[in-house]
Amino acid sequence: MLVRFKNLLDMAARLRGENGCPWDQKQTVESMAKNIVDEAREVEEAIQEGDYEHISEEMGDLLFNLIMIAQIASEDGKFDMATVMGKIAEKIVARHTWVFGTDTAKTPEEAVELWMKNKAKEK
Helix, strand or coil: HHHHHHHHHHHHHHHHHHEEEEEHHCCCCHHHHHHHHHHHHHHHHHHHHHCCHHHHHHHHHHHHHHHHHHHHHHHCCCCCCHHHCCCCCCCHHHHEEEECCCCCCCCCHHHHHHHHHHHHHHC
């Protein structure tokens, strides 16, 4: 799985590179925003249809658009995918204190309550 993810990162760099795709080379973080919304909507529609093959395909489209944004941001010296992954890992651990810490949540409602409490601490 890690090799496949690395391959996607490499593809984004190649598409944006010197001999890459003119359309991809032209994109900016801002120009990619509509793609993210469109692809997320397509994931939602596939979920509503209950078509798991289609869900998988649309999730791939959304993921690659996110990878492209990270590639563009990296080229601009803003952040890279490693930063994105590190930040979300930290957030998940910080908000799931009943899994990664000492709190206890035995019901979904208790988990949501702790999640909200932990999220509020971040503000």
